[in-house]
Amino acid sequence: MQLKNTSSPAGRPRSEATRRQILEAAISLLQDKSIQAISIEAIAREAGVSKATIYRWWESKASVVIDAFIEQHLIKTTFPRGMRPRDAIAHHFHSLVNQYSGWPGRLVAQIIAEGQSDPAILRVFRERFHYGRRAVVREMLDEWKNSGDISKGSNVEVLMDLIYGPVYMRLLIGHAPLDESFAESHINYICELLGSKP
Template sequence: MTTRPDVSAPAGAVRSGRGRRPAAEVRESVLAAASALLFESGLAAVTFEKVAARAGASKMTLYKWWPTPGSLALDAYFHAVEGTLAFPDTGDVEADVRTQLRAFVGLVTGDASPVITGLIGAAQSDSVLAVAFAENYTRPRRLLAVERLGRAQRAGEIRADVDLEVVVDQLWGACYHRLLLPDQPLNRAFADALVDTLWRGLRP
């Protein structure tokens, strides 16, 4: 079963009546519109002109908030999937990592697969997107994982000598490897096998 983020944009994003919409409302409409275009038609469909028209916003507003359409697409992607990629903390770190890794695999093997692979590919030649990708997506996601693992380490669930940055690379890095070099399946069984195998070496 794959995971599809909710990327529906509100119909008629322009508020009826007079007066300017609050900036937060405009930003929400823009991100929803960009997400819908991204998941419907891919990265190339996310242009300032198309997003502005769909969101009922001005192109100048988009230029003020995002330096390139690629950086807008990245924000739109994370806006759509943030809830799916939330990292639980139930007090059982092995169960929490398994839950998060399953959610991640379900997301990137579903409708989000061409989106995330397209963004990763575009970041190789778009320096602005590459910086935004690192600052707004990969580093914050890594920090969430390291912080959750760190709490478990301090609670004695993970050995004190374990390098948590390496654990993140072993788990999520392995999934990205199979996503980008798909000669082996990326599925829930693989996510479970990663956790089962790794946790043997992490337990005190």
């Protein structure tokens, strides 16, 4: 399935207010319903717009859901500037675990699950969310390495997976909780492994 580029098409201009209205409607529905349980019709009804308005900008329900997730998630999982790289990474990790312990985590798990039978969904998720987040994390880890607090030989690509991989494992497998205790112990363990000073 081909998913449409969600940038504004030529012709009729895209209304930012309407875009936000649609994404907020999707988020509202997803608070207590699964991706499978909602439809474009339901999103349109909740937003007070026509289906045609939604399809003008998004190819599918999945692409609306991914953009709705991104809209909410990025503002709640920031990397504060002005902190030591270690502290900024710890702050982001704690906020990510907090988000993924609730309905945003269930939503990400559903997106990944849907992507197993429809690779286009995973492609859009990677392109619109994962790669951008990974670039920001990479920048912060490079700063950490260049600060001298951890070895300059640290492999940043491996380190990203080492830090964040367990979040997705707990999210998808459910063998252990995503909670504050995990966030604290995991990030402290990573810092100890790397020899980072408190």
